Amino acid sequence: MSRRFLCFSVVSLLFLAASAFADAPGVYAITGGTVHPVSGPEIANGVVIIRDGLIESVGVNVAIPLDATVIDVKGSHVYPGLIDAQTSLGFPSATATRRRGGGAGARTAAPEALPETGPSFLAFREAKLSDDDLDAKRGTGVTTIVTAPAFGIFNGQSVALNLSSGTMESRVIRNPVSQQISFNPRPAWTYPDSLMGVISYIRQTFMDAQQYSAARAIYDKNPAGYKRPDESPSLEALGGVLHRDVPVVFVADSELMIRRAEAIAKEFNVRMIIGGARQGYKMGDELKSLGAPVLVSTKWATAPTAKEDREEQPLRVIRDRQLQPTTPAVLAKSGVLFALVSGAGKTADYFAGIRKAIENGLSADDALKATTINPAKIIGIDRQLGSLDRGKIANIVITDKPIFDKESKVKRIFVDGREAKVPTEDEKKKSASTSTGTGVDGTWSFVVKATSGDVNISATLHVENGQISGTYSGDHGSGDVGNGTFDGTTVQFSIAGGGKEEAGDWVFHGTLHGANMDGTVATTLGTFPFTGSKK
């Protein structure tokens, strides 16, 4: 072998090695920053060593390995990457499908006959995470998410993912994390189209899963002489829930919805996690004795923009929206295991929501736990994530100021021991502007052309995951908007006739054209056209 060739070989080997290292998680020493391990007190001028995707050591007098790339972050703060334990990242926010639900078939229909989701729906398989989603989410300091669609009733099985580049398979921390259930009525004339129908539907589905499991057990033991049971992936999927292997996240915001979820969880002896719980401030001690962990959504209710709209609202509504952000502080005081999640909220609003909870009495220390070790415990990944400890996955976020400071900026992020891109401020702004609300959000003036004359109604509408909520007032009384759905163009919602059943609900079916809407209103007195314009 000639010397020249040897030389070439060494160079190419080095080159190969270098290119391999560029892609593989390497060895890093993060030095000089204030380290917040979460599992212990903060360490001034601390060192975190990362090797091959894991944390090798954390401390003050840690020897820097010779092969480590030293990253000096003097003056900065070093945290475990945050865990957002309930999102719908990677899923569309609305469901457009309407299914006919009549006839005897509907009441025997297995969940998979309903559109989109069901107990066997795997978020792992169906999530479509774009690079923009990942960049925007990571830009806030979140390195692990749990995601599942927000639409449907049985939203399916959620998955915990590291926000790394690479394949979906390589991102998974835990799959499934939970079965997720939301109390979302379907559009009118599709079972179940009322809240009480949704509750019956959930109960019936669990009963069917019990029967399925009993039938399979008998048949599998000795099939001779039995008509074989139909295969049902959905009911099969609920087996793990009934055996308490898989917990159920019930998405329930109000005190009443939490109690409804609790009743179902008790009836079927399932392991409950509460998701949402924005009215948790009303029931801290009860939640503590219930023992179910809580994923508190930081998407706090907001006030209408116009002063006169605010003044029209009942005190109950005003009081509620002002007290919602005290929920985390109340839960912390009661000793409830809780996490702060973005839930139905936008990525861009997550930190504002956390800060609002801090302004309303939550300590920054508790806020940090509620975004790191607590969610890790709740979803069962606390041996891998949630604190800066030897052997855990090297998800690390470095900020220039304490992480929940208003002006704090994320400087560097490591996911699985690899440095990930931090979006620039311009990119953040861009992603925030593209994810702002739908055209339905706002205050509308509706005119219904009834046979008896024009009926003027003013309504403030808000869309969240394809569901419209809001309030209305005017010639047809006032109250809450119900049963609302929005699929991008078609709007449906109903307003009650002041509790008078003979007056009946008025059901609006309209199409959105920019700041205008038109369509028909179904009432007990007939179907009338309506037009609407946004104020």
Next chain:
Amino acid sequence: MRMFMSQFAAARPGLTAGDSSPRSTATRYRRLGMTVFALAVACSAFAQDLLIRDATILTVSHGKIEHGSIFVHGGKIAAVGTNDQVTGPSNAQIIDASGKFVMPGIIDTHSHTAVEGSVNEISLPNTGMVRIRDVLTNEDIDVYRQLAGGTTTALVLHGSANPIGGQSQIVKWKWGHPVSEWPVSDAPRTIKFALGENPKSSNFRPPPGIPAQYPQTRMGVEEVIRQSFTDAKDYIARWDDYEAKRKRGETPIPPRHDILMETMVDILKGKIDVHSHCYRADEIMMLLNVADEEGFKIRELQHVLEGYKVAKEIAAHGVGGGTFIDWWGFKAEAYDAIPYNVALMNNAGILTSVNSDSAELARHLNQDAAKAMKYGGLSEEEALKLCTLNGAKQLRLDHRIGSIDVGKDADIVIWTGHPFSTYSRVETTLVDGEILFDRQKDLSLRKQLAQEKKDRLKKEADDEAKNKKKPGKSDDDAKPEVTNEN
């Protein structure tokens, strides 16, 4: 609990003249020893003892008592009689009702108040699987307004969009209590049926693109009801077969538990009372016949505006009727409605009540009852029964509510004058012995709540202005707590 109460009733300060001084009462308490202690604990959930003094008491069950008093203990009516007959312990709260009228709490057997979400599950012709009790809300202000009108008990029904609607719920308007305490514990289960224009979707059509909901005719309504009971009988047979196989030592695969079918079976077994929305005489007869043929009972016909045409037949079936006194012409099937319907049905021997179907009307059912004295000449007591005792009987709760009698729940309304006068208004409403509406308290609370609203809105506006003023001025907003790990 009830056993304790009856034990206590024997020793209570009450109707027996002469021995009701506080001293002898105390002696009796002592003699009862542990029983009294247990009672004190058991009753601590109730409001304190109350003595309503010197009222004109409309008992509904046994006439009018001038200068009468009522002693309320443990949420129950412990004594009722004239002022000198009834006393209470010295620590009882005294309500001076001189010149005022007292009547039992009004019962509304047709309500849709306090339901969260739609009152109709409209997707199927039979939605007997859904339950109103799952969606009751204690945040509906109409409940409080109805207490202010003297209404204390309601049958909260599913809507009338389908022939067989959801399961309804009998509740007391326990405003301020968790909603789990609203359902009346030993009340029968109930379900809503509906006949006529609403269940055949005459006035309520799906939007374009969605096929019309079956049924579309009165024939179809009848068919849905019949078929549902046929299905229920099949369901019973399936389970009977399963149980028989098990008894023989086999291991059969269990049939599916179907909440809807189990509801239908419970109707057949008389465990669920049927309250059916109806208007026309022909459909009323249809339902009575179907009930006979399928083997179930109708407890109460709701609205039943043409009940007077077939009053004899309804009475013969032992079915009650809850109706409007003077609503008519609001749709085709209400054209033959007459205000004399109440009196005609009542006089034919039908257990008749007036009810609301409306959060607004539910606030003054006393006035609707009063109109039956004008339209058809019912006596004062017969008219009073229309909004109290008759409703209690229709709900099969007359052992607890509907009149001022010893042992009944202390659901009591105190009026400024006779409740049949349009000038009278409610001063105080008690539910289970607890004051849940008090006009004077309400008036003072109004100011307080208005102030709270003003303060909260101001704070909100101030905070927003502050945030707008200095965008990005982080130093002032920096939270000290984030700098340490305390």
